[in-house]
Amino acid sequence: MANPAGIGYDHHMIPIVSIVGKSGSGKTTLIEKLVAELTRRGFRVATIKHNRHGFEIDHEGKDSWRHKQAGAVATVVASPARIAVIEDTARDYELAEIRDLYIRNADIILAEGYKQNPHPKIEVFRTDLRRERLCGSEENLIALAGDHPVSAEAPWFDWNDAAGLADLIEGRFLARQT
Numbered sequence: 001m002a003n004p005a006g007i008g009y010d011h012h013m014i015p016i017v018s019i020v021g022k023s024g025s026g027k028t029t030l031i032e033k034l035v036a037e038l039t040r041r042g043f044r045v046a047t048i049k050h051n052r053h054g055f056e057i058d059h060e061g062k063d064s065w066r067h068k069q070a071g072a073v074a075t076v077v078a079s080p081a082r083i084a085v086i087e088d089t090a091r092d093y094e095l096a097e098i099r100d101l102y103i104r105n106a107d108i109i110l111a112e113g114y115k116q117n118p119h120p121k122i123e124v125f126r127t128d129l130r131r132e133r134l135c136g137s138e139e140n141l142i143a144l145a146g147d148h149p150v151s152a153e154a155p156w157f158d159w160n161d162a163a164g165l166a167d168l169i170e171g172r173f174l175a176r177q178t
Contacts, residue, residue, distance in 0.1 A: 014046070014103060015173040016095050017142075018111040020134055021124035026159055027112050030124050030145055033162035034110055034169070041166065043174060046106035048098055050113030058086050095119060107174055120172070124159060125150060143168055 019034075021027045035045045058065045064075045064086060074087040085102065093101070095111050096119075103109060111119070115134055123135045125146040133150075135141040144152045145159040157164050 014099055014106050014109055016048075016099060016109045016111055016119040017169055017173065018095070018114050018117055018119045018121045019124060020113075020115050020121050022126075022134065025124040025126050027124050030122075030159055030162075030165075031110050031112055033160075034165060037162040037166040038108065038169065038174075041170065043107040043170075044105060046103045046109045048095060048103075048109060048111040048114075050111070057084065108169065122165065142172065 019027050019031050031047060035047065038045045058068060058075070064077050067075045068086065074085065077084045077086070095109075095114055095117050099109055111117070118140060120140050120142045121135050122143045122145055123133060123141060125133055125144055127146065127148045127150065133144075133152075141152075141154045143155050143157055143165060144150065145157045145161075145165060147159060149156050155168070157168075
């Protein structure tokens, strides 16, 4: 089994890069740009979005909801083009656990909303929000993306520079085998 912390990637593990930042900083927008750019380059990208408040994709009266109400601990909804797993959990899974349990057929995982994790991080930072940054180099910060350059112990990128950030991600985590 893979290292649960996801540190020390081997050739069997899909690398995880976590996009972090304060609420309203632009994390989702940056992930959209990175997914589009990495996909354009031929990589298969998966994403994990954390929602600390919980969420529902199962709706009252639907068959899958009825299965859950009857006592099913997991329900899979499948179609020719999509599959979803609705599963009860006893705790909040770590990123590496989610990767190992659910993600296949991807070259990279971009995660959003996991501020405290051991994976490489790109922090999105807006100077106009006048908030403190979240990460330092001791928290595996590999880049900072924002609206204005700030002093940092990691390279800074304009948040519209998806190509530059994709170059960084590709160079560090997606080097193709020759």
